[in-house]
Amino acid sequence: LFNHNIEVVTVNPYSVKRNKENRDNTQSKSDKKDALVIADMVKNGYYSFVRHTPESFEKLRVLMSNRDVVVKRLVSSINQLNRWVDIVFPELRQVFKDVKAKGAIATLRLFPMPTKLRFMKPDEVVAGWKTVMKRQPGLKKAQLLVQVAKRSIGSLQALDAYKFHLEQLLEEYDLAVKQLERVESQVTDVLTKIPYAKKLLLIKGISEISLAGILGEAGDLSGFSHGNSLLRHAGLHLAEASSGKWKGQIVISKRGRSRLRRFLYLATMSLVMNNPEFKAIHSHNVKVKKTKKMKSIMKLIGKLARIFIGMARRNEAYCPDKLQSLFPQAAKK
Template identity: 35%
Template sequence: MKNNRNNRINQVQENTLVIGIDIAKKLHYACAVDMRGRELDKVWKISQSREGFTQFNEAVQHLMEKHQKTDVIIGFEATGHYWKNLAFHLKLNDIPFVIVNPMHVKQSKEMDDNLQTKNDAKDARVIAKLLPNGYFSVPRDMSSVDHHLRQGSSMRERLRKEIGAVKNRIQRWIDLYFPEFRQVFKDYGQQELTVLKLTPLPEDIRDASVEELVRQQKEAGAKYAGRPKMVKLIELAQRSIGISESAYMARIEIQCLVHQHELLASQLEDVNAEMVEQAKSLPEFSYLVSIKGISENMVSELLAETGSLQNYNHPRQIIKLAGFTLRENSSGKHQGTKKISKRGRKGLRRLLYKAILPLIQNNTAFHIVYTYYHSREHNPLSRKEAMVVVCRKLIQVLHGLSTHKEVFNPERMLEDLSYVTESKKVA
């Protein structure tokens, strides 16, 4: 199947049975129409089970025979994770399916009956009638490596969120029982976690000597904090305003939190390492990491969001996927400002934006491009706008390295941007 708009429309012919499905957790709704959007049967239910999927296959076959259709196309929204079981079943049975944008469904609900009504049967009908007009996208074929990277990316995101939640709980505990602790330790490093495990409360520290605290940490086989920090920690513990009640349960709580943090951090490290190993099996990995300032973890996350960049015909496709396409709001004499659409994979957009700052700091070529857009004489961009422009340029470079199978050459990049180098010479 093709993703070109005209080709998408041409996929629905007179002999094509079109089925729209509204996805839910346990019970889906399906509606069958022809190429002109005429309903061929009543909306029916599909159970999220093997029996329900088998009955759905039989219903599709019956409709095709009844209405003399030789082809079928099925469309649905990618709702949460509930659609994946149905998609897997359709793929196993070689039944073609496409994905409908939820925004298109939401915006077109009232076109049928001019009412704000929302229910599962109506959603299935709306989805079915969007397909003949080409309002769908064809999911790309994913290799085993793509599946591993996508699953690993989801795991990594969940682990990061859980680590953030545990850090917040640790900070709450510190605020209650030892609020002066942050004057010595600023982050969640190994030294801080060691102290919180062994001597978390002020009463565990105020009467101890520096040598005694260091000895305890060494005997535990942990990395211990430096002596100057321990001296300051003892001084702060002697005048702490932390709560001293329920000390026994407070120690248990902080030890549990520290163990959770260490376990999650270890799991995140394992997932990162496995994703890098999987990404290395893709042909373009070595070319992408040749860019100074781009880490292996960043490349593995990027490929998890996009798949192999060799699957894209033009970098504009990746720019649109990331939501970096420019939009404007102009009418008549009014010329609105251009902004990015933010329609696409927000994880990909966040990843690219996060990668830009170290790239600008460590890569001279990208720093020159950023400086040009931020400080050019005519229409200089703000720092954030210049970073977005560099994000778009990074996508173009990544796609070029992947398709041409070349390592990054900063001189070649700047030669292609003659307006940047000429302005530098003038300056």
């Protein structure tokens, strides 16, 4: 259609469902009725234009969607590893607090069963670690590992089956880690091809992953007229239901891209923790204006959207002085 110079618009399916009763006051649905409802909505202007997405932004969207799947599998494999440790070798956490730490993973690969580990010497444990790790835990860790293995209360039955299960879990964990590294490497390469991405990454607190998630879901930010347009695209604009004297609660509409909302929120939280300007404004909102923390975060998401759109449209660098000039009291604090 684009190639034939035909203007393309899209109508929200949810809006079609809500408007179908306006024609005949019934909840009936058919292909003919849907076509009439859609035609009426287009005639009345209840549509949005289809925005062309450049190839780099399309790549980011596909890669970040792929990354979400890989991260889910990685988290699932870690949870199953924790369950396995709880059953077979719960005392392992006395030596390694995190099961996915390098030392813990190396221990699970080499000598996961406490029944065999209790008869080993600490020197043998260290020697085993050296075969799979460049920087391995010391002799004290090995001594502690042998001690906790001797008094382990882990399961003593079906150990062969548990060992086979652990091998499969570690294979799945290794595959997910490798795939995550490859996906994130691809994301980094694509970001280098977007002209203003480098300037956005210079903002302290903005990571490559959060920026890739925002650009992948939103597309080319220079195509938005204002930050509020980006918020509406994400479903972060406000919605109110009031009637007469009754005033309903003002809430976020959530009619938009959920993944874009998530990455905007995560980016803002990172800025509040790491960026001095955003940290000062958030502190000013909470302590001086007595604003609730979540409400302050939502306001800062709007500010981040406006900063991103302004930088993308004008292709300019981030200027902390502009933000401080708008909130001099907050900057001082």
